[in-house]
Amino acid sequence: MRAIRYYGPEDMRLDHIPEPTPGEGQVKIKIAWTGICGSDLHSWHEILPVSPTMTEPHPVTHEKLPVVMGHEFSGTIVDIGQNVDTSRLAMGGQVVVEPIISCMQATCPFCSAGTRNLCRNLTFIGIGGRGGGLAEYICVDQKLVFPLPSHVPLEIGAMMEPLSIVWHAVKRSAFKKGDSVLIIGGGPIGLLALRVVKAFGASWIGLSEPAQKRRELASQNGANVVFDPTAKGVDVPAETIKATLGRGADVVFDCAGAQVTLNTAFLAVRPRGFIMNVAIWSTLPQLDIASLTMKEVLLSSVLGCDRVHADGTFPIRRSGHGLRRAGGARSGGGCGGGCVCGKNRID
Amino acid sequence: MRAIRYYGPEDMRLDHIPEPTPGEGQVKIKLGECLPLLSRQTGHLGVTGIPPRTGICGSDLHSWHEILPVSPTMTEPHPVTHEKLPVVMGHEFSGTIVDIGQNVDTSRLAMGGQVVVEPIISCMQATCPFCSAGTRNLCRNLTFIGIGGRGGGLAEYICVDQKLVFPLPSHVPLEIGAMMEPLSIVWHAVKRSAFKKGDSVLIIGGGPIGLLALRVVKAFGASWIGLSEPAQKRRELASQNGANAVFDPTAKGVDVPAETIKATSGRGADVVFDCAGAQVTLNTAFLAVRPRGFIMNVAIWSTLPQLDIASLTMKEVILSSVLGCDRVHADMLDAIADGTFPVDGMESLITRRIPLEDLVEKGIKALIHEKDEHVKILVSPSLKPTG
Numbered sequence: 001m002r003a004i005r006y007y008g009p010e011d012m013r014l015d016h017i018p019e020p021t022p023g024e025g026q027v028k029i030k031i032a033w034t035g036i037c038g039s040d041l042h043s044w045h046e047i048l049p050v051s052p053t054m055t056e057p058h059p060v061t062h063e064k065l066p067v068v069m070g071h072e073f074s075g076t077i078v079d080i081g082q083n084v085d086t087s088r089l090a091m092g093g094q095v096v097v098e099p100i101i102s103c104m105q106a107t108c109p110f111c112s113a114g115t116r117n118l119c120r121n122l123t124f125i126g127i128g129g130r131g132g133g134l135a136e137y138i139c140v141d142q143k144l145v146f147p148l149p150s151h152v153p154l155e156i157g158a159m160m161e162p163l164s165i166v167w168h169a170v171k172r173s174a175f176k177k178g179d180s181v182l183i184i185g186g187g188p189i190g191l192l193a194l195r196v197v198k199a200f201g202a203s204w205i206g207l208s209e210p211a212q213k214r215r216e217l218a219s220q221n222g223a224n225v226v227f228d229p230t231a232k233g234v235d236v237p238a239e240t241i242k243a244t245l246g247r248g249a250d251v252v253f254d255c256a257g258a259q260v261t262l263n264t265a266f267l268a269v270r271p272r273g274f275i276m277n278v279a280i281w282s283t284l285p286q287l288d289i290a291s292l293t294m295k296e297v298l299l300s301s302v303l304g305c306d307r308v309h310a311d312g313t314f315p316i317r318r319s320g321h322g323l324r325r326a327g328g329a330r331s332g333g334g335c336g337g338g339c340v341c342g343k344n345r346i347d
Numbered sequence: 348m349r350a351i352r353y354y355g356p357e358d359m360r361l362d363h364i365p366e367p368t369p370g371e372g373q374v375k376i377k378l379g380e381c382l383p384l385l386s387r388q389t390g391h392l393g394v395t396g397i398p399p400r401t402g403i404c405g406s407d408l409h410s411w412h413e414i415l416p417v418s419p420t421m422t423e424p425h426p427v428t429h430e431k432l433p434v435v436m437g438h439e440f441s442g443t444i445v446d447i448g449q450n451v452d453t454s455r456l457a458m459g460g461q462v463v464v465e466p467i468i469s470c471m472q473a474t475c476p477f478c479s480a481g482t483r484n485l486c487r488n489l490t491f492i493g494i495g496g497r498g499g500g501l502a503e504y505i506c507v508d509q510k511l512v513f514p515l516p517s518h519v520p521l522e523i524g525a526m527m528e529p530l531s532i533v534w535h536a537v538k539r540s541a542f543k544k545g546d547s548v549l550i551i552g553g554g555p556i557g558l559l560a561l562r563v564v565k566a567f568g569a570s571w572i573g574l575s576e577p578a579q580k581r582r583e584l585a586s587q588n589g590a591n592a593v594f595d596p597t598a599k600g601v602d603v604p605a606e607t608i609k610a611t612s613g614r615g616a617d618v619v620f621d622c623a624g625a626q627v628t629l630n631t632a633f634l635a636v637r638p639r640g641f642i643m644n645v646a647i648w649s650t651l652p653q654l655d656i657a658s659l660t661m662k663e664v665i666l667s668s669v670l671g672c673d674r675v676h677a678d679m680l681d682a683i684a685d686g687t688f689p690v691d692g693m694e695s696l697i698t699r700r701i702p703l704e705d706l707v708e709k710g711i712k713a714l715i716h717e718k719d720e721h722v723k724i725l726v727s728p729s730l731k732p733t734g
Contacts, residue, residue, distance in 0.1 A: 049657070109614050110638060118638035118663065172663060247476050271477060271485040277660065287654040290416075293644065293668035296485065296539060301660035 003135035005066035006127075008054065009046055012069065020131060020139040022081035027089050027145055029097070033158035034133035035072035038189070042280055043069075043127075050123040059121045060103050061129030071099040071126030073133025074148060074157030084142050094148045096160040097133075097140050098309050099125035117168075117304040124304070133158075146309045159192070160309070166192045166278065168305035170200065174274040174298065175251045177201035182240050182249040182268050183223075185256030186214035189278050191221055193253045198222040204243055208236045208264070229264070237267035248273060248295075257281045266291040277301035349728060350502035351706050352433035355421065356413055359436065359707055367498060367506040369448035374456050375506045376442035376464070378728055400525040400700065400725035401500035402439035403710050405556070409647055410436075410494075411711050417490040426488045427470050428496030437726070438466040438493030440500025441515060441524030451509050461515045463527040464500075464507050465676045466492035484535075484671040491671070500525075501703060503728045513676045516684035522700075523693050525725055526559070527679070533559045533645065534679050535672035537567065541641040541665065542618045544568035549607050549616040549635050550590075552623030553581035555723045556645050558588055558696055560620045565589040566688045571610055575603045575631070578719035584695055596631070604634035615640060615662075624648045633658035644668035699724040704732035 001019045006012055022028040039048060047065075052058040054065045077093045080086060089095065102119035104111050110118040126132030131139065148157045166189060175181065181202045183190050186209030194207055198221075207218040208227040215226045225243060227236050241248050248270030254261050257279025265275045266288040275297060291297060348366045353359055369375040378401060406415060414432075419425040421432045444460045447453060456462065469486035471478050477485040493499030498506065515524045533556060542548065548569045550557050553576030561574055565588075574585040575594040582593045592610060594603050608615050615637030621628050624646025632642045633655040642664060658664060682688040698721045701709045710724050 107613075109612065115638070122661075245476065246474075271482070277656065280660075281656045285654045285656055287652045289644065289648045289652055289668065292666070293647075293670050294489075296667060296669055298665055298667045299659070300663060300665045301656065302663055303661050 001136040003068045003132070004070065006043060006051075006069045007066045010044060012044070013066070015066070017068075017135075019137050022079050022084075022139045024082045025084060025142050026081040026139045027077045027084055027095075027142055028079035028081075028137055028139045029075040029095060029145070030078045030137055031070075031073055031075040031133055031135060032094075032154035033074055034070040035158045035162065035188075037072055037162065038187070038280055039071075039127070040069060042282070045282075048127060051127050052129065058123055058128040060101055060123060063129030067127070067129045068132035068135050068138075069126050070133030070135065071124045072158055072161035073097060073126075073138075074154045074160065075133075075138075076154075077145075078137070081139070088147065089142055089145055094150075094152075094154055094157065095145050096148055096157045096309070097125065097138075098144045098146065098164065098305070099161060100144070100304050101125060101128055101130060115306055117306045122304065159188075162188055163192050163196070164305040164308050165189065165302070166196050167308045167311070169193070169253065169276050169278045169302045170196050171308065172300060172302050173251050173253070173276040175200065175202075178203050179250035180204040180240075180244045181206070182236070182252045182265070183207045183218075184236075184252065184254045184261045184264055185209060185279070186211065186218045186226075187255065190214075190253070190255035191217055193255055193278065194218060194221050194223055197251075197253075206236075206240055206243065206249070208261075229260075236264055240268040244270065247271075250274070251276065253278055255279055259283070259285055263288055266295075266297065269295065269297055271295040272297070274298045274300070348503040349703055350435045350499070351437065351703055353410060353418075353436045354433045357411060359411070359711065360433070361704055361706070362433070364435075364502075366504050369446050369451075369506045371449045372451060372509050373448040373506045374444050374451055374462075374509055374512055375446035375448075375504055376462060376512070377445045377504055378440055378442045378500055378502060400441065400522055400727045401437040402525045402529065402555075403706075403714060403724050403726065404439055404529065405554070405647055406438075406494070407436060408711060408714055409649070411715065412649075415494060418494050419496065425490055425495040427468055427490060430496030434494070434496045435499035435502050435505075436493050437500030437502065438491045439525055439528035440464060440493075440505075441521045441527065442500075442505070443521075444512075445504070448506070455514065456509055456512055461517075461521055461524065462512050463515055463524045463676070463680075464492065464505075465511045465513065465531065465672070466528060467511070467671055468492060468495055468497060482673055484673045489671065501706060501726055513680055516680060519683060519690055520694075522697065522725060523690050526555075526693060526696065526723060527676070529555055529723075530559050530563070531672040531675050531679055532556065532669070533563050534675045536560070536620065536643050536645045536669045537563050538675070539667060539669050540618050540620070540643040542567065542569075545570045546617035547571040547607075547611045548573070549603070549619045549632070550574045550585075551603075551619065551621045551628045551631055552576060552646065553578065553585045553722075554622065554718075555696060557581075557620070557622035558584055558722060560622055560645065561585060561588050561590055562693070563688070564618075564620075566682070573603075573607055573610060573616070575628075580720060581722065584722060587695055588692065596627075603631050607635040611637065614638075617641070618643065620645055622646055626650070626652055630655060633662075633664065636662065636664055638662040638664070640664060642666045696722045697725055698722050700730065701726055702730035702732045703728045 102116035103121045206225045207223040252265040469483035470488045573592040574590040619632040
């Protein structure tokens with residue numbers, strides 16, 4: 001089959017490799033759609049920390065470069081291996097994949113606790129090995145495969161992985177229903193964050209983004225206010241403070257990851273508010289320690305996601321139909337109204 | 348009365364100013380005694396015990412180098428106190444009530460009562476969402492007694508609003524009372540962190556804040572406490588004050604994060620308190636904390652740190668910092684009164700006692716240049732100057 005494989009910076013090739021066969025507990029998925037992620041862009045410039053190299057295999061997958069790329073994908077089950085729960089995953093079923101790879105050793109306190117995204121040897125399908133979405137087929141362990149609700153097209157299914165990142169970020173933050181939120185950056189992560197906090201009942205959402213097209217999308221997707229931070233006279237922190245009765249935003253999501261956006265976050269957040277970084281940085285930021293201190297701000301960041309795929313309901317279409325809970329095996333307190341459940345909060 | 352007043356960097360003077368008179372709702376506190384007392388300088392043993400004292404804080408040292416952000420200047424008054432420099436210094440103090448103004452609740456604050464003061468000054472305007480919510484330390488115009496005005500502890504007397512005055516439990520000497528303010532900072536820091544009973548804690552820095560943090564988390568039931576500190580004398584105090592492991596980060600072969608991870612079953616510390624405030628200590632915190640753990644900065648920085656965003660992300664760490672304290676005095680003093688927070692041994696943190704006159708030469712400069720030999724230096728207007 002055809003597959004895009006990553007060899008190193010500026011070296012992504014369309015190769016012809018054997019089709020995979022589903023092993024014990026695996027399903028074979030015919031890939032429909034795969035999204036390109038910021039980390040894929042990052043790897044154009046340099047090998048990602050969680051990736052193997054041409055000479056050093058990844059400690060969990062044991063694979064070296066080249067590996068098949070693509071970790072945000074959807075598809076249809078076309079073959080089923082031994083001992084797969086076919087009541088959950090059946091031939092022809094449309095599915096999405098949680099692409100987290102972790103060591104799963106009993107000696108790993110993080111995998112043992114279920115917090116696989118904190119494993120010291122974390123990597124991802126499509127980055128560390130085990131196939132990828134930028135190909136015709138992939139075989140994946142059933143535990144990482146989730147049925148897509150029937151009314152959701154596969155195209156939208158391909159956005160479930162970035163959605164899961166944002167979902168996890170919102171849950172790890174202090175966000176609660178009724179909060180005011182500033183989102184910095186209107187790329188895919190920022191716009192998905194907008195949809196999530198909207199669905200979770202944010203009382204006010206501002207989104208700051210230099211590109212006009214993205215600002216228009218932000219308005220269409222539910223932002224109360226959209227800012228162009230590059231426009232003359234626009235002061236995003238001041239506007240945020242004004243819009244929040246002089247306090248500042250309860251939560252700020254920095255989905256851009258640059259010094260100026262992190263600085264903006266510190267100025268716009270309210271005292272004792274929460275700044276959540278949901279961006280990959282290519283430089284080392286300076287920390288506004290004075291604002292962190294004088295406003296007693298909480299700052300955090302997220303990596304991947306942690307058991308969010310099964311949770312909750314979330315409006316996928318404007319008609320308001322919810323995403324039915326995907327799979328019974330991973331029940332986790334999904335609630336009916338799209339509000340944030342308590343799992344995976346600050347522990 | 349004599350009072351140390353701050354005029355600007357490297358300019359702290361012993362002045363003679365009028366004694367204050369208690370206004371409506373205020374009490375007048377004597378910050379010293381005129382009777383013979385224990386003096387380390389002369390070796391003369393007194394009969395009335397140890398005089399009340401004022402502590403020198405890291406922010407006082409910082410102000411030796413530059414005017415603090417929350418301070419007025421010679422030309423710009425503070426927006427809440429309306430005072431310009433010079434102002435009386437000292438915000439960590441204890442004393443005795445010697446006069447009472449109108450409408451003071453004397454069932455709580457009586458003549459002769461030994462007291463401590465919460466030195467927070469905030470705007471108290473109805474339009475301020477932070478003062479209105481009771482979170483006075485978040486007021487945008489926050490300052491402190493002894494920094495922004497309204498008198499200070501480095502003097503003979505001070506008049507303070509009764510709401511900021513708290514009786515000291517009877518078994519606590521005034522000397523220990525002078526440490527209630529830094530204790531309140533640390534108490535607040537621990538409560539703002541994710542710390543809970545049974546947690547493992549790494550404390551970076553064994554100065555007064557680090558050592559008080561050690562005592563607090565110990566009293567609150569930490570399961571393991573490591574403390575990292577370059578100065579031997581301070582490491583010894585850390586061992587005496589309850590640390591399970593004490594590290595010299597400058598010693599050959601010592602890797603504080605690795606040792607911390609080993610001591611915590613391979614996970615890392617649940618909470619790290621950075622009580623030193625330097626790039627190397629913040630970096631250490633990120634390496635030593637467990638995934639989803641909490642790093643609390645309890646230090647004043649003189650530079651702008653770089654943020655280990657990779658560790659923040661890959662370990663989903665939570666980072667925060669604190670300013671002053673928020674309504675902790677009542678609970679803290681109750682815990683001291685009922686023994687939940689023991690104060691025995693706290694005097695070990697006092698490494699020098701000096702008169703007002705020696706503030707700069709034997710106080711400020713000693714803490715700047717002989718930092719490793721000291722923890723908390725207390726000042727009293729009742730001690731006689733040397734030479």
